[in-house]
Amino acid sequence: MSEEKEKLLIVDDEVFYIDILVDLLAKKYTVSVAKNGQQALDRIENGYCPDLVLLDVLMPDMNGYEVCQLLKMHESTQDTPVIFLTVKSDVESEINGFEIGAADYISKPFSMPIVKARVETHLALARTRKRLEYEKSLLEVKIRERTQEISRTQDIAMYCMSTVVEARDNETGAHIRRTQHYIKALADRLRKHPEFAETLTPDYIDMLYKSAPLHDIGKVAVPDAILLKPGKLTPKEWEEMKKHTTYGLQALERTEVVYGSSSFLKIAKEIVYSHHERWDGTGYPEGLFGKKIPLSARLMALADCYDALISRRAYKEPFSHEEARRIVIEGRGTHFDPYIVDAFIQLESAFVSIANQFVDE
Incomplete structure (x- = not known):
């Protein structure tokens, strides 16, 4: 022809x-x-x-x-x-x-x-x-396909690691999914706020969403006698429990040594290590306060705390949304970043919907 x-x-x-x-x-x-x-x-x-x-x-x-x-x-x-x-x-x-x-x-x-x-x-x-x-x-298509493949691999790895934590902890996989959606809802709400607009880009929010399930990965190193204890922890046991933030950070740092650093790992390390810090400096492990606490960790702090309040645990019954809401609002400016609490108040119905969508089995 x-x-x-x-x-x-x-x-x-x-x-x-x-x-x-x-x-x-x-x-x-x-x-x-x-x-x-x-x-x-x-x-x-x-x-x-x-x-x-x-x-x-x-x-x-x-x-x-x-x-x-x-x-x-x-x-x-x-x-x-x-x-x-x-x-x-x-x-x-x-x-x-x-x-x-x-x-x-x-x-x-x-x-x-x-x-x-x-x-x-x-x-x-x-x-x-x-x-x-x-x-x-053609190259753009291949790059897009490769990026999607990397993203899927990343998602699978995150899911596997969070499942390991779930298998050893009293908390459930639903807790992991709920906190993942809470933190994304908060970030999406705050992205137009001048205080956060520069940081909360679409890529950052996506990495935040994907790394959130790792927040308690360090618990795999906490002894079962402490992690699974049905009653109140002794002061010594509590000090050991608090080390899960350090154990998680160390695990991710070892990953960096082998595979190199990335924006994703940076955010994951912030969340894992600092999500129990408090706005007034009374949290752990470093006692950071205010904006010295990474934004990713400040967002995770509220998402994790709210879900812990409304969830059943071996040592407590679940609180109602109204009671959890009251406690979160009381923590404005002491436990939590005031702007993030304000976003939570605006997103109440979204938080309730997420909690109803991902119910504990």
């Missing part, structure tokens, strides 16, 4: 030059002719899509510059190379033509070899550009 010929559109009001160009180019290319600018534009509107336009400058009613401008505004021909044919050879005219999108100039009367060479050159450049654009689109 022969390869389809490239299409040329010759626009000229002089039959003499049209005949010369058709004789010169028709053997190698599919040639269409228009005797004025409007006729050329009508052909384009009717679906003719040339690979190159040979355009006379001096034509009645509509000159070549006007036609070229309109071709560059049309979606199907905005990237089509236009070669001006003109008896005007002054520099100013050429500059004007290039500024409105011309690819080249050929002076009349023209040399046949020059016309053929210029046409072949600009068609070759157009083919190369189209091939590069196609290869670029």
